[in-house]
Amino acid sequence: MRGLAKSESGGDPSSFSTANVGKASGSTLDEAIFNLYHTSDRRIYWGHISFVIFSEEAIKTGGLKYTADFLDRYRIFFFITKDSIKDAMLISPIENISVAFSKLSDPDDNYKQSSFIPSINLREIIINIDEPAHQVAIPQLKLTEQWNSQEKKKKDLLMETVAIISENKIKAILPKKMLNGGRWFNKDFVRDNVIIFPETKNDVFIVIYDEKNKITPVIEKNEKVRFDIKMKV
Structure with a gap:
């Protein structure tokens, strides 16, 4: 999870696009969070969270349902990845803009231009998990290098597959070829x-x-x- 906050006191606008990732572990999500508190300079405000990235292992151990119960902001978007979560979190937007406008924090903006894989937020996950057949489709992230800066190639996130999750199991990974047909029937x-x-x-x-x-x-x-x-x- 990455918090999204920017300084209200001015300063260099380029700092808005930088990210810091904190790491903590524990036998439960609550324990890991409190272990993270011990390294923080200030009180952590969870209201700034705009997205959550899961590993496959987190899904298998019931992380999706537990996190859905833990959080209460419906506009949080959910993703899954096989790649390094830390690397995915450290990727800054291609343009020098706030992380609040990245494809993870604000996926609907990109979807309006190319409606391939729809985002899913906490409210939609809760509805899908509770309704038969108790499954949810979550976009899968992949690290790629399709963009370049003046200094070097720039890592970015590609979404072209979807993970179908049910009962703490990944039932299937839908490939791009299959999604090519399904995209026409997304309600948005x-x-x-x-x-x-x-x-x-x-x-x-x-x-x-x-x-x-x-x-x-x-x-x-x-x-x-x-x-x-x-x-x-």
């Missing part, structure tokens, strides 16, 4: 691209927006279920 879809006739000389790149769809379940005679989908863009 705004716009995204699609390539017609890919890998041919006649390929066409288009941007789709103003999407509306209707999904009708159909039960066949052999009791198999299929879905008729009508989509207008």
Whole structure:
């Protein structure tokens, strides 16, 4: 978890994009937090938290449900990663802006430009965990180097897979190829691209927006279920 706070007394604006990561461990989340308190100069205000990143091990030990019960701010966004959580937390925004506007603190802004993987906040996680089939889809982060600064390559975070979690288990990791179809049916879809006739000389790149769809379940005679989908863009 990374707190988001900036100085109200002026100073160098570039300092807004820097991050400090504190590390503590314990047999429970509460114990780890109090061990972190012992190294802090000032009282830690948890109201600034805007996102949480889980490791796979944390999910397996019940961390998702425990953290959802521990926190009470519905606008906190949740992610999972196989990479180093510390490295992910230390990544600063590409532009020299406050970390409050990073893709983790404010993922909806990026989603409006390319609606590929929707964010999920604490309220949505609680609803999905409590409703049948008690599963939740959380964006998976991957460290990448697709950007450069004047000095060197810059690490950034890529989201192109989703982890399906149920009963403290990762049921599946949905790859980008599968999400290419599912993105059109996200309720908050705004716009995204699609390539017609890919890998041919006649390929066409288009941007789709103003999407509306209707999904009708159909039960066949052999009791198999299929879905008729009508989509207008």
